[in-house]
Amino acid sequence: MYSLSVKEVQEIVFNHNLLREVVEGNEWYFRLEDPNVLDQSFTTLTYNSKETNASTLFFCKGQAFERTYLEEAVNRGVTYYISEELYDIPNTVGIIVSDIRKAMALVARAFYDFPEKKIKMIGITGTKGKTTTTFLTHYIMNQKSPEKTAVISTIGNKLDGQHWLKSTLTTPESLDLFQLIAQAVENQMEYLVMEVSSQAFRLDRVYGLTFDIGVFLNISPDHIGPNEHPHMEDYFYCKRQLISVCKIAVVNDTSEHSSLLLKQADYYSDSLVTYSMDGLESDYTVKRLVDNPHAFSVVSRVEDELDIEDDYTIMIPGNFNKENALCAMIISRMLGASKDNIKRGLESAVVPGRMEYFAMNEDTHIYVDFAHNYISLKSVLDFAQGEHPNHHLTVVLGAPGGKGHSRRQNFGELLSLYEGTVVLTADDPNTEDPRDISREIAQHITGNMSVRMIDDRQEAIEWALSQAGNKGTVVIAGKGNDEYMILNNKKEAYIGDPAIVEAFIKNNRE
DSSP: OOOOEEEHHHHHHHHOOOOEEEEEEEEEESSEEEEETTOEEEEEESSGGGOOOOTEEEESTTOOOOOHHHHHHHHHHOOOEEEOOOOOTTTOOEEEEEOOOHHHHHHHHHHHHHGGGGSSEEEESSSSOHHHHHHHHHHHHHHHSTTTTTEEOSEEEEEESSSSEEOSSSOOHHHHHHHHHHHHHHHHHHHEEEEOOHHHHTTTTTTOOOOEEEEEEEOOOBBBBSSBBBHHHHHHHHHGGGGEEEEEEEEEEEETTTHHHHHHHHHSSSSEEEEEOSSSSSEEEEEETTTOTTTEEEESOOSSSSOOOOEOOOOOOOOHHHHHHHHHHHHHHHHOOOOHHHHHHHHHHHOTSSSSEEETTTEEEEEEEOOOOOHHHHHHHHHHHSSTSSSSEEEEOOSSSOOTTTHHHHHHHHHHHSSSEEEOOSSBBBBHHHHHHHHHHHHOOTTTEEEEEEEEHHHHHHHHHHHHOOEEEEEEEETOOOEEEETTTTEEEEEHHOHHHHHHHHHHHH
């Protein structure tokens, strides 16, 4: 269905000043000129050597790329490859570029016929709340236009308005991303709501994309470590690039460094809307209703073109989720959803693994949440403590191996602010020993938080639940509804935190 000629590929990288040279055997070319060569076409693009054939344009990308991958692709019929490095392999043509990731994004975008121009694109970034806001927007838009909203998220991808597919990255690699957008267009989707990670900009996964609406939720230290961002400045810089590539910017103006964000949005976007939980200058704010923990009001401080001032109900616990709901409301109204669509969407919304609530009995409360950094975990713990102030707090928590090393100290320092018990356990330890990760977190815990270490996550959760007793609140953080555990660079099957809780409650009721 899709194709690009050698000529078109060459023109793309040349016109974007990425082409270094083209090499075939011992011949080096400024540009290929033979019409017979230029007319050849590619019908598939990939960076996976196992998915190649004679009509594939192969991309040599990533720090872990090895020559053997290209050799395997050539054995499968590949002739042309794009790379930052020249490989002396017979019967190949190397299109050598200065930036493989930018080249990959630009070629993919053209190959799939610029699909983002045929659908309304909404990009959402922030340290916490991306998935929840994406899902809330999806639920509201389904009320307006049933089964016409595609989703690309951490939890999964929905490209036909009906069926969920598993995802491996918050924001896919550019080749995969443009293919997913094209699929959504083929399926006659009208809107696409997607999470945009900091790595998406750092690794040029969204290079060349313009979003109709770009959302900045919040920022706090996260994803800082040897394999991610070197420091907070780089993390924040990458996050806020979304504001530079959107037509309409929606910004939480109580976020840290909001003055910088607002200046950037004012410069790059056509219009700017601000919101917050309780900002003094925000265009729209949330007013909490004390008598109903699920209810809130929206207050406008501008001439209310969006017409969203009213009372609303959301069944997902947590005041921070009311703020996410306000953001989703703003997005949806901009896309034509009615106030009734919003109310119905929020009332029916469920986000797997995000503040899932379970009651073991009338006075023992359990929350399962994906909270995996300082700000998201603090929000969950503050909520749990505020809802159940006289309960014993038990937290089940871990940290991933090989990335986000700053989280470990952050978690320890955060837990020191509370009183209760923390059960430190595995959370995608990968090649690290989960006990070593637990010890690293524990060395930063002081105060009245007692520490227990149980390496097996299911055993840790079951122990926490068994010890909760009456007047107990258990927060199980980090994995959400993930049904895998990353061990030694592989995703191993894992039952999932919610399933463990459900089974425990059922067994103890029978």
